[in-house]
Amino acid sequence: MAAPRSIASMTISFGLVSIPCRMFSATESKSAVSFNMLHKDCGARVRQQLYCPAHQAVIERSDTVKGYEFEKDKYVVFEPSELEAFEATASHSIDIVAFLPADAIDPIYFDKAYYLGPDKRGAKPYQLLAQAMTETGTCALAKFVMKGKQNVAQVRAGPDGLILQQLLYADEVRAQSAIGIDKPEVQLAELKLAEQLIEQYRVDSYDPTQFKDEEKERLLAAIDQKIAGKKITLQPAAQPEGAEIIDLVEALRASLKGQGTAAVKQKPEAAAPIAEPAAPKQRKSARRAATPEVPAAPAPARKTGTRK
Structure with missing residues (x-):
């Protein structure tokens, strides 16, 4: 397996401490088995096109600009250079604003996870921060900017190093009380x-290797049969009994x-x-x-x- 590639160079900062590090994606999607859309008559792969209803014509992507709809069918337009200016403000800094108990953040706020690895001359302070958080049972609350968007994140010590867990904002999480749950005695x-x-x-820990995507495995097996020219026989799903x-x-x-x-x-x-x-x-x-x-x-x- 190829070594993971760094997606960004960052600096963990708090007080007068600066720790150079590199950021890596911690996860990758492998669950979905995807299909291409083909023309039913000839089997050719169809392509999506950009259509302008005002001109009733297909246009090129180079002829488009980005606009924000502030009212129905009314937009303010941003040029690419204007949007790039926002992204240029990224400081490549992970600014720690507080330390809190390791289990203080509800997992419902967890979004995408990243691994943080020490960069040049950062190994010693990196290890010191990781060990200190482990010994004190704490994690860090931090802010960072990526692709023009400011994010809030948790930085915690994992078994092999620091993990940056991007967090959702409060307005991105729906209140469960809104669904109306009865609470009988x-x-x-x-x-x-x-x-x-x-x-x-009850078990002592979670072992992710115990679970496999069985639906994906069945679908891949059917694809292999199709490739080999075999006829696929699907077993009808069992009907639930009362x-x-x-x-x-x-x-x-x-x-x-x-x-x-x-x-x-x-x-x-x-x-x-x-x-x-x-x-x-x-x-x-x-x-x-x-x-x-x-x-x-x-x-x-x-x-x-x-x-x-």
């Missing part, structure tokens, strides 16, 4: 059983009884569905709940695009 017996079930599924609604406490007890402490290592049998107590006549069915092999976050939404 939870009985003590229900809570105790739920806590026991959590303990059975399940009887049972008492929440009984469902938790049944789950505890059937799983045991090895629940996270072996695939258990399907567990009884958990539902709120309700009159059987009012709620006829519920989705069958299958117990996962290990605790995991919900699978990301699949995307399809155009394969380059």
